[in-house]
Amino acid sequence: xxxxxxxxxxxxxxxxxxxxxxxxxxxxxxxxxxxxxxxxxxxxxxxxxxxxxxxxxxxxxxxxxxxxxxxxxxxxxxxxxxxxxxxxxxxxxxxxxxxxxxxxxxxxxxxxxxxxxxxxxxxxxxxxxxxxxxxxxxxxxxxxxxxxxxxxxxxxxxxxxxxxxxxxxxxxxxxxxxxxxxxxxxxxxxxxxxxxxxxxxxxxxxxxxxxxxxxxxxxxxxxxxxxxxxxxxxxxxxxxxxxxxxxxxxxxxxxxx
Amino acid sequence: xxxxxxxxxxxxxxxxxxxxxxxxxxxxxxxxxxxxxxxxxxxxxxxxxxxxxxxxxxxxxxxxxxxxxxxxxxxxxxxxxxxxxxxxxxxxxxxxxxxxxxxxxxxxxxxxxxxxxxxxxxxxxxxxxxxxxxxxxxxxxxxxxxxxxxxxxxxxxxxxxxxxxxxxxxxxxxxxxxxxxxxxxxxxxxxxxxxxxxxxxxxxxxxxxxxxxxxxxxxxxxxxxxxxxxxxxxxxxxxxxxxxxxxxxxxxxxxxxxxxxxxxxxxxxxxxxxxxxxxxxxxxxxxxxxxxxxxxxxxxxxxxxxxxxxxxxxxxxxxxxxxxxxxxxxxxxxxxxxxxxxxxxxxxxxxxxxxxxxxxxxxxxxxxxxxxxxxxxxxxxxxxxxxxxxxxxxxxxxxxxxxxxxxxxxxx
Ligand SMILES: Cc1ncc(COP(=O)(O)O)c(C=O)c1O
Numbered sequence: 001x002x003x004x005x006x007x008x009x010x011x012x013x014x015x016x017x018x019x020x021x022x023x024x025x026x027x028x029x030x031x032x033x034x035x036x037x038x039x040x041x042x043x044x045x046x047x048x049x050x051x052x053x054x055x056x057x058x059x060x061x062x063x064x065x066x067x068x069x070x071x072x073x074x075x076x077x078x079x080x081x082x083x084x085x086x087x088x089x090x091x092x093x094x095x096x097x098x099x100x101x102x103x104x105x106x107x108x109x110x111x112x113x114x115x116x117x118x119x120x121x122x123x124x125x126x127x128x129x130x131x132x133x134x135x136x137x138x139x140x141x142x143x144x145x146x147x148x149x150x151x152x153x154x155x156x157x158x159x160x161x162x163x164x165x166x167x168x169x170x171x172x173x174x175x176x177x178x179x180x181x182x183x184x185x186x187x188x189x190x191x192x193x194x195x196x197x198x199x200x201x202x203x204x205x206x207x208x209x210x211x212x213x214x215x216x217x218x219x220x221x222x223x224x225x226x227x228x229x230x231x232x233x234x235x236x237x238x239x240x241x242x243x244x245x246x247x248x249x250x251x252x253x254x255x256x257x
Numbered sequence: 258x259x260x261x262x263x264x265x266x267x268x269x270x271x272x273x274x275x276x277x278x279x280x281x282x283x284x285x286x287x288x289x290x291x292x293x294x295x296x297x298x299x300x301x302x303x304x305x306x307x308x309x310x311x312x313x314x315x316x317x318x319x320x321x322x323x324x325x326x327x328x329x330x331x332x333x334x335x336x337x338x339x340x341x342x343x344x345x346x347x348x349x350x351x352x353x354x355x356x357x358x359x360x361x362x363x364x365x366x367x368x369x370x371x372x373x374x375x376x377x378x379x380x381x382x383x384x385x386x387x388x389x390x391x392x393x394x395x396x397x398x399x400x401x402x403x404x405x406x407x408x409x410x411x412x413x414x415x416x417x418x419x420x421x422x423x424x425x426x427x428x429x430x431x432x433x434x435x436x437x438x439x440x441x442x443x444x445x446x447x448x449x450x451x452x453x454x455x456x457x458x459x460x461x462x463x464x465x466x467x468x469x470x471x472x473x474x475x476x477x478x479x480x481x482x483x484x485x486x487x488x489x490x491x492x493x494x495x496x497x498x499x500x501x502x503x504x505x506x507x508x509x510x511x512x513x514x515x516x517x518x519x520x521x522x523x524x525x526x527x528x529x530x531x532x533x534x535x536x537x538x539x540x541x542x543x544x545x546x547x548x549x550x551x552x553x554x555x556x557x558x559x560x561x562x563x564x565x566x567x568x569x570x571x572x573x574x575x576x577x578x579x580x581x582x583x584x585x586x587x588x589x590x591x592x593x594x595x596x597x598x599x600x601x602x603x604x605x606x607x608x609x610x611x612x613x614x615x616x617x618x619x620x621x622x623x624x625x626x627x628x629x630x631x632x633x634x635x636x637x638x639x640x641x642x643x644x645x646x647x648x649x650x651x652x653x654x655x656x657x658x659x660x661x662x663x664x665x666x667x668x669x
Contacts, residue, residue, distance in 0.1 A: 046433070046567040047553065049442045050288040050449065056432060068565040094286055094552040099566030121286040121552065146290035148452060153292060171290060172450035 002087035002115050002140060002163035004037050004198050008215030010250060011200050012243075013040040013091065013224030015058035016075060017067025019236040025075045027231065029082060030244030035251035037220065038087035038164075038200075039079065040118065043072050045093040050120045052175030054225040057232065069096045069105070073112045080113025087163070089116045089142060106133040116140030116163045124156045131160060142166050145191055147183035154187075158195035165191055166222065169203045176225045177204035180213055188218045211250045223250060277466020280592060282585035285465040287555045291445075294452045299467045301372045306474070315367055322396070323353045323363060325478065329486035329646075334616040335632075342496065342639035344632060345646045346619070347483050347511065354389045356622060356651030357476060357507045362389035362458055364475035366397055369456035376400045376455045380444040382409055382437035382503065383577035383624060384416025385651055386460030391425035401425040404443040406435035409576045416655050434570045437503075437580045441554050461504025462584035465555035469584050476510025483646060484514050491644060497522035497635065500648040501627040502598065503539075503577045505584030507650035516595060524635070525587060526627045528573030529600035535561060539571040541583045542591050542598035548581070550588070558585040574603035574663060575623035575656075601630035607663055609633055610653060622651035623659065 003009075012031040016024050028039045044062035048055060069092065076088055090109050097105045097119065109117060116139055122130060124143060134141045140163035145154055147170060158165055169184035170177075181204070188199050201214050202222025214221040227243060234242045276299070277283045285295060305311040319325040327348045336344045349357040362379075369377060377399050381387030387403040394401035403420055407429045410417050420427050433439035441463075448457045462472040487495055498515060500508035502525040515521040530538030533546045541548035541559040548559035553568055561569040561581040573579040590596035601609070606623055609630035614620045621629055625648070632647045639645060653660065 047438065047442055049445045049554065052446070060432075063567060070565075095560065095562065095568070096566035098551050099549075099562065099564070120288060121555070123285060123287065123289055123292055126284055126286060144289040146288070146292070148290055148293040150293060153289075157289070168290060171452055173446045 001085055002038055004220045007219055008211060009037040009198065009200070009220030010035055010211065010247065011038040011040060011202070011220055011222040012036040012227055012247060013042055013222060015042040015044055015055060015062050015228055016072040017044055017062030017065050018058040018228070018231060019061065019239065020065060021067065021071055021075050023236045023239050025078055026240035027243040028079050030240040031247045032083050032086045034244045034247040036247055038089060040089045040091040040222070040224070041072055041076055043069050043090065043092035043096055045096060048093065050173055052173040052225060054176065054229045054232070055174050058228045069100050073108050076109070076112040076114050088114050089118055090114050091118045092120070094119050094121050102130060103133050106137045106139060110137040110139055114139060116142050118142040118144070118166060120144070124153070124160050127160065144168055145187060147171060147187045151190060154191050155194045158191055158197065161197060164198040164200045164220065165195060167191055167199050167201045167218065169201050169205065172203070174203055174225050176206040176229060180204060180210055185217045208249050208252060277470060279469070279586045279589035282550070282556070282558050282588040283466060283469055284557050285555065286552045286557065287465050288449060290449050291452060294448070295465055295467070297372070302368060302467050302471050305368055305371060311367065311371070315364055318363055319360070319478065323359050324351060326482045327351050329483050329490065331490065332617050335613065336636070338616050339633060339636040341636040341641060342643035342645040343641070344636055345487065345490070345495065345644065347479060347646060347648045349479060349507065350619070350621060350625065350649045350652035354385065354392050355654060356385040356389070357479065357510065358386040358460060359389035359392065360478060360510070361460065361472050361475040361506060362386065362393050365456070365458040365471070366390070366393040366399070369399070369458070370397055372456065374454065374456035376451065377458055378402045378404070378444050378447050378455055379458045379460060380404045380437065380440035381460060382406070382440065382579060383575065383622070384409065384413040384420065384655060385577065385622070387425070387427070388416050388419045388423070390458050390460070391420040391423035394425060395423045402447065403427050404430055404440040404447070406430050406437060406439045408435040409437065409440070412659055413576055413655055414658060436571070436576065438554070438568065445554065461506040462509045462586060463504040463554065463556060463582070469556065469586055472506050473509045473513060473586060476506050477513045479507070479510035479648065480512060480514035483511070487644070487646065494518055494521050495644040495646040496520070496639065497524055498646045498648065499524045499526060499628045499631050499635070501526045501578060501624045501650060502583060502587060503580055503624060505587045507648055509584060509586055511648035512596060523590070523596035524631060525596055525598040526631045527598055527600040528575060528578035528627060529602040529605070530572040531603055535563065535569045537572050538600065539573045539579050539581065540600040541581070543600060548583070553582040556585050558582050558588040559591070574606060574659065575627065577622070577624040578627060599631060601627040605630040607660070610660065611664065619649065620653035621649050622653050623656045625650045
């Protein structure tokens with residue numbers, strides 16, 4: 001279930017299959033148990049053009065292990081069985097989904113217990129059939145909103161999203177940053193004109209301080225590359241523990257520091 | 258252009274129509290950050306298209322700077338050697354910078370200037386589009402960054418030097434198979450980051466709307482000229498036109514004006530590489546082991562991919578044809594049967610280089626040699642009263658290094 005009980009909520013992105021599927025599941029559990037509200041399970045893709053080097057490398061590692069969309073559905077199902085209340089979003093580029101079949105995918109995702117779907121390269125104008133099948137099976141479509149999106153696009157994005165709207169904090173690809181940019185607050189503020197849905201801000205959100213700052217104007221923070229980068233540096237055996245501790249620190253700054 | 262079913266049958270959401278569809282192919286599948294730029298580009302291009310002054314400047318430069326019109330040359334000795342159809346060569350290889358690519362690079366650079374964008378980025382495979390872009394940036398005094406796969410930098414070393422000499426920055430891309438697809442990914446990442454100040458000059462009839470339409474329009478001059486020229490030479494249209502297909506820009510330019518002429522066969526030639534298995538070729542339209550419709554780099558078209566929807570690696574001796582997808586308009590022409598697509602292997606292309614060099618004194622680019630290879634197969638099967646037109650998209654100077662490694666001329 002997509003719900004941000006305590007603001008700011010926390011959305012944690014993991015590239016599924018990096019370092020391996022079993023560890024992805026353990027890391028997701030650790031993230032949830034340390035305060036993540038929503039897990040985004042990223043389906044690795046050969047051509048991740050919206051991603052920076054950290055997630056590119058994770059995708060390459062996951063693909064080298066043979067990770068497929070069907071595997072991601074399997075761990076989604078396991079995660080759902082283990083944590084019935086957590087929000088789970090399947091995060092993918094379009095092609096693996098198109099290849100699998102949009103309708104078949106929607107049913108499989110629903111069966112696996114996902115709450116929603118985010119397709120990186122799906123824009124609202126092209127989304128009619130995607131939206132139709134999402135509505136039919138009862139999955140929340142989450143669209144990206146960018147600092148460059150004019151108001152009329154933000155409106156369409158907000159109106160067609162369910163669960164939450166994913167606001168991109170800045171121009172560019174995914175990746176960690178030392179500072180949050182001024183663009184971030186502006187896009188959230190503009191989105192708020194059009195929707196009462198929670199707004200999660202992502203791209204570059206990397207530290208407890210960032211999460212705290214995001215909490216000042218958005219409903220949730222999405223942390224991706226910082227987690228994936230941590231996974232890269234950590235032995236598989238220690239990864240779940242490291243992710244759990246990091247997620248805890250992300251939550252901590254919001255209450256404590 | 259119909260707006261019927263797409264991958265997921267787009268119906269108009271906020272806008273009133275979905276532009277940029279070629280049958281069910283094409284469209285816009287990009288990260289949202291790029292949408293404002295694509296819409297701005299679409300509007301600026303429509304405005305430029307309607308502006309006589311834009312066309313006057315473009316046409317003037319095409320004539321005075323680029324060297325248009327290019328000749329339509331009757332290849333007498335090649336025709337005699339093959340013993341069938343009369344072969345005409347459309348000589349895009351004679352253009353400034355050595356390939357058709359400059360038709361489009363110049364058009365887009367003029368558009369960038371009009372839009373007030375001073376920073377230009379481009380991707381390149383064979384280096385011809387990169388050289389053409391670096392050239393027009395030098396001409397207009399614009400900043401130029403070209404992304405190129407490291408494998409392509411190695412095999413098209415000469416063009417890397419040319420780009421640098423022209424003042425462009427060449428950025429090597431090591432990801433994936435370090436070829437054209439990877440260079441496009443990196444160019445798109447740059448664009449997403451610098452979209453407010455940067456114009457992306459895409460080099461083939463690929464990508465999101467409006468690129469496939471715009472790139473085709475800038476290359477349409479090829480078939481406009483050739484139609485007039487063949488009527489002057491022969492008083493009738495050709496029976497067939499052959500062009501190589503990488504992303505599909507020279508082919509769509511060479512075909513476009515003939516699409517309504519049902520008696521003119523349009524034949525695209527893809528890279529057959531060194532085998533028919535996935536990874537050994539770049540023949541997206543190959544029946545078995547070829548591509549199936551999917552989304553790559555912003556557009557819906559045929560894509561070489563595995564069963565899980567991961568994009569396959571490709572192989573061709575020619576860097577310019579070494580790409581996993583193909584322009585969406587070709588996908589439509591393929592499905593409708595209006596054009597047919599075949600392939601030539603690495604060995605056939607290299608052989609065609611030798612044949613054309615020795616019968617006509619013309620050394621074609623390895624890409625163009627794929628079209629010549631098809632002509633070598635086809636012409637003898639056609640009657641002597643038939644006319645076969647071959648688009649020679651570029652010259653072979655850039656490929657001398659590869660040819661030196663791949664061809665054994667010691668015996669002859
Ligand atoms: C001489 C030449 N011909 C053909 C191509 C293939 O591109 P397209 O299919 O867009 O014409 C290239 C690309 O680099 C090229 O340099």
